[in-house]
Amino acid sequence: MDEVSIGEFARRSRLSVKALRLYDERAVLVPARVDEASGYRYYDVAQLEAARLVAMLRQLDLSLATIKELLACDPVDAAARIKGYWRELESAHDERRKLTDYLVNRLSGKRSVVYEVATREIPERRVLSLKRNVDPRGAWALGKEFIAILRDRPLPKMEGREGAMFSIYWGDVSADSDGPVEWCKPVPEEGAEALALHYPELTLRTEPAHREAYVALPNDALPTGSSGNPGVHWQLAGEALQAWAAEGGIDPRHLTIKPEDLGMRVTYLATEPITSTSAPYCDFAAPFAEG
Amino acid sequence: MDEVSIGEFARRSRLSVKALRLYDERAVLVPARVDEASGYRYYDVAQLEAARLVAMLRQLDLSLATIKELLACDPVDAAARIKGYWRELESAHDERRKLTDYLVNRLSGKRSVVYEVATREIPERRVLSLKRNVDPRGAWALGKEFIAILRDRPLPKMEGREGAMFSIYWGDVSADSDGPVEWCKPVPEEGAEALALHYPELTLRTEPAHREAYVALPNDALPTGSSGNPGVHWQLAGEALQAWAAEGGIDPRHLTIKPEDLGMRVTYLATEPITSTSAPYCDFAAPFAEG
DNA sequence: CTTGACTCTCCCCTTCGGGAAGGCCGCACA
DNA sequence: TGTGCGGCCTTCCCGAAGGGGAGAGTCAAG
Numbered sequence: 001m002d003e004v005s006i007g008e009f010a011r012r013s014r015l016s017v018k019a020l021r022l023y024d025e026r027a028v029l030v031p032a033r034v035d036e037a038s039g040y041r042y043y044d045v046a047q048l049e050a051a052r053l054v055a056m057l058r059q060l061d062l063s064l065a066t067i068k069e070l071l072a073c074d075p076v077d078a079a080a081r082i083k084g085y086w087r088e089l090e091s092a093h094d095e096r097r098k099l100t101d102y103l104v105n106r107l108s109g110k111r112s113v114v115y116e117v118a119t120r121e122i123p124e125r126r127v128l129s130l131k132r133n134v135d136p137r138g139a140w141a142l143g144k145e146f147i148a149i150l151r152d153r154p155l156p157k158m159e160g161r162e163g164a165m166f167s168i169y170w171g172d173v174s175a176d177s178d179g180p181v182e183w184c185k186p187v188p189e190e191g192a193e194a195l196a197l198h199y200p201e202l203t204l205r206t207e208p209a210h211r212e213a214y215v216a217l218p219n220d221a222l223p224t225g226s227s228g229n230p231g232v233h234w235q236l237a238g239e240a241l242q243a244w245a246a247e248g249g250i251d252p253r254h255l256t257i258k259p260e261d262l263g264m265r266v267t268y269l270a271t272e273p274i275t276s277t278s279a280p281y282c283d284f285a286a287p288f289a290e291g
Numbered sequence: 292m293d294e295v296s297i298g299e300f301a302r303r304s305r306l307s308v309k310a311l312r313l314y315d316e317r318a319v320l321v322p323a324r325v326d327e328a329s330g331y332r333y334y335d336v337a338q339l340e341a342a343r344l345v346a347m348l349r350q351l352d353l354s355l356a357t358i359k360e361l362l363a364c365d366p367v368d369a370a371a372r373i374k375g376y377w378r379e380l381e382s383a384h385d386e387r388r389k390l391t392d393y394l395v396n397r398l399s400g401k402r403s404v405v406y407e408v409a410t411r412e413i414p415e416r417r418v419l420s421l422k423r424n425v426d427p428r429g430a431w432a433l434g435k436e437f438i439a440i441l442r443d444r445p446l447p448k449m450e451g452r453e454g455a456m457f458s459i460y461w462g463d464v465s466a467d468s469d470g471p472v473e474w475c476k477p478v479p480e481e482g483a484e485a486l487a488l489h490y491p492e493l494t495l496r497t498e499p500a501h502r503e504a505y506v507a508l509p510n511d512a513l514p515t516g517s518s519g520n521p522g523v524h525w526q527l528a529g530e531a532l533q534a535w536a537a538e539g540g541i542d543p544r545h546l547t548i549k550p551e552d553l554g555m556r557v558t559y560l561a562t563e564p565i566t567s568t569s570a571p572y573c574d575f576a577a578p579f580a581e582g
Numbered sequence: 583c584t585t586g587a588c589t590c591t592c593c594c595c596t597t598c599g600g601g602a603a604g605g606c607c608g609c610a611c612a
Numbered sequence: 613t614g615t616g617c618g619g620c621c622t623t624c625c626c627g628a629a630g631g632g633g634a635g636a637g638t639c640a641a642g
Binding site for chain 1: 629631632637
């Protein structure tokens with residue numbers, strides 16, 4: 001008695017017949033009974049709850065594969081996963097908002113932000129570093145890990161920019177290419193080895209002296225979520241550096257790492273105690289050799 | 292000299308070669324020159340700006356067709372259109388947030404909102420109404436139009452629920468089916484005709500007496516943007532009514548308008564002066580005949 | 583029994599590309 | 613002089629999540 005045809009079930013669940021047949025094929029929502037002879041699908045009305053759940057999850061743009069997993073696992077776990085997924089959506093949305101703001105301003109003729117390129121001399125220095133191959137998500141996680149390590153144990157203060165933490169993108173970080181990415185914290189020359197003993201997770205190495213071109217990033221340039229994708233400002237800063245190199249008589253190919261590879265350094269100058277949520281001064285730099 | 296091959300152009304614009312070929316085919320971004328003999332595409336470096344714009348617009352999930360239009364029209368107009376598109380994204384995002392909240396609560400075991408169904412007797416009454424066939428977007432616009440008309444000109448006060456504005460969804464309002472939707476404001480029996488003369492845009496008609504089942508909606512149930520799509524709470528309220536009908540011995544088919552058609556009334560009880568942004572008490576009702 | 587409403591499968595269409603196959607160049611190296 | 617490599621070309625196939633329709637079979641009510 002509580003078996004209904006696909007059409008009836010579609011009406012009640014507000015899903016299309018086409019969708020229901022697809023969900024059957026993908027084993028997301030399988031009818032309670034399929035008539036051997038005719039192939040007709042019959043659903044139990046008790047399946048309506050699951051069907052409506054699927055419909056809602058689809059409205060969140062979750063893939064059928066994901067939905068299938070969610071239906072299979074414990075509801076509480078599912079809730080947690082949905083929450084995580086939502087955070088991703090949130091940060092992607094934030095990123096898009098920034099991009100929209102920039103585009104609307106630019107197209108309206110207001111050039112809101114100007115990326116001014118300057119150069120600076122970086123002397124040789126010792127750095128404690130954490131380097132790993134990561135995907136876009138992992139890049140940000142790596143930073144948080146690095147910060148957590150530094151926060152836990154004592155570190156001699158270094159004044160101003162000299163001691164600013166920075167990260168180096170040694171290669172493209174995207175879905176198919178995974179860096180590596182290195183996070184670095186400069187330490188004083190003397191006693192560096194002794195200091196490094198307190199940080200077995202980190203590597204002590206020497207950053208060679210070089211010149212680099214850089215642009216300061218606006219305050220909201222850091223990715224807000226855990227998405228870790230470059231974001232508008234990183235992109236624009238990269239373009240600014242590239243344009244600077246092209247105009248300034250420096251062959252872009254003489255940038256140590258080519259801008260189009262995002263092989264760039266990001267300097268975080270946190271004047272406040274370093275926390276994972278503070279938004280420090282931040283700039284974007286590329287080492288170069290005079291052309 | 293400033294002509295570059297597709298690979299070089301791809302690197303500089305951070306678009307894939309594959310994407311560039313597609314954009315050429317779709318006439319979104321056509322190479323400056325195509326070699327007759329070899330078919331090689333050559334881009335002008337000046338096209339980089341357009342290419343980066345396309346890349347950004349794609350990050351906003353705009354379709355190639357839309358992007359093509361945006362590139363063709365005046366930048367200021369394009370900015371306006373992007374802003375409008377962003378508002379849509381924003382409201383869709385809000386809707387998804389509500390849905391996520393609900394789902395996470397439900398799956399975690401906390402039944403946050405309970406939809407209690409009650410019934411009420413509606414006497415025959417005169418209403419001023421505005422009825423039109425609309426798509427989901429238009430439904431909300433129609434409401435704003437209706438409110439604007441009522442706000443402009445004097446109207447005798449009616450106390451409490453009696454005078455509450457409401458809308459009737461006479462048919463499914465979705466991408467393929469367009470209602471119609473009717474917005475109504477009850478007016479006192481006496482002098483109704485005279486009053487109606489002040490509102491030539493509106494129709495005066497008589498709502499027959501009936502009984503209806505209804506559920507109160509939470510405060511955040513109204514669509515926030517101009518999307519006008521049903522939203523979670525409308526959906527849940529509809530399900531609650533359907534469940535009530537099934538359990539209460541009333542054949543769902545005896546609901547005047549079937550729940551699955553969303554043929555429902557939404558009552559807005561605005562105690563404040565009616566504005567387009569206030570969030571009034573709101574309920575969701577379906578007339579029915581005893582079964 | 584017939585008819586109309588329903589359902590089945592199968593195939594093609596959409597968007598925005600990714601991936602691979604096969605063929606055309608030019609260039610550098612042995 | 614080969615020959616390998618890298619870049620480019622086209623063309624076909626693939627995915628996600630269905631929509632639309634054709635042609636054929638099925639169900640239920642009159």
